Amino acid sequence: MATTKTRKTSLVSPRTESIVREALEAAGCRSTAQRAAVYGYLEKVESHPTAEEVYRAVRREMPRISLATVYKALEALVESRLATKLTNGDGAARYDCRGEDHYHLRDVATGEIRDLGVEFDPNLLAKIDPALVDKLAGSGFQVTGYRLEVLGRFER
Numbered sequence: 543m544a545t546t547k548t549r550k551t552s553l554v555s556p557r558t559e560s561i562v563r564e565a566l567e568a569a570g571c572r573s574t575a576q577r578a579a580v581y582g583y584l585e586k587v588e589s590h591p592t593a594e595e596v597y598r599a600v601r602r603e604m605p606r607i608s609l610a611t612v613y614k615a616l617e618a619l620v621e622s623r624l625a626t627k628l629t630n631g632d633g634a635a636r637y638d639c640r641g642e643d644h645y646h647l648r649d650v651a652t653g654e655i656r657d658l659g660v661e662f663d664p665n666l667l668a669k670i671d672p673a674l675v676d677k678l679a680g681s682g683f684q685v686t687g688y689r690l691e692v693l694g695r696f697e698r
Contacts, residue, residue: 554582562624569622576600576607580615581624584639590646590655592634628655645690658692666690 554562562581563573571577579600584591591599597612616637619625625639628646633653645658667674667688675685 554578554585558582558585562619565622565624566618569618571618571622574615576604576611577615577618579604579607580612581619581639584619584625584637588656590628590636590638592636594634596637643687645692647696648691648693649696650693651695654696655691656696658690 558581559578562578566573566577580596583596583599587599589595593613593616594609596616597607597609600612601607616625616627619637619639620627623641625637628636628638630648630653636653636655638655640657643662643664645660645662647656647658648654663669667685671677678685
């Protein structure tokens with residue numbers, strides 16, 4: 543009777559692994575299987591998970607990975623600009639690997655973050671106040687970008 547080996551599903555495709563390796567090395571960070579797996583998970587989820595959520599998910603594929611390794615992987619991904627760390631003063635940081643500018647929804651009770659499905663407007667600050675960027679520059683603050691979060695509660 544022939545036996546068939548089942549193969550574990552990888553968290554990261556060869557193409558993604560190559561992109562991750564190049565970005566990490568360009569930023570002076572080591573490329574590791576753990577970092578690729580963490581990125582692979584971030585790339586596949588629509589939510590913006592905490593480090594602990596990433597750890598629990600990646601651990602299913604890499605049982606020996608530690609929480610400390612996941613934290614280090616996330617920081618390396620942020621340093622290499624493959625991911626963004628979304629912080630809120632009173633909650634756990636969440637991570638996003640969507641590279642293009644976009645807006646977020648944040649649940650004020652749980653801290654959960656989701657993408658807001660509307661087109662990013664690079665001229666939004668000028669629409670709020672046409673002189674805002676110039677006023678800020680005059681006070682010594684150079685605007686390099688902006689983020690927008692809409693606060694509320696997700697219905698359960």
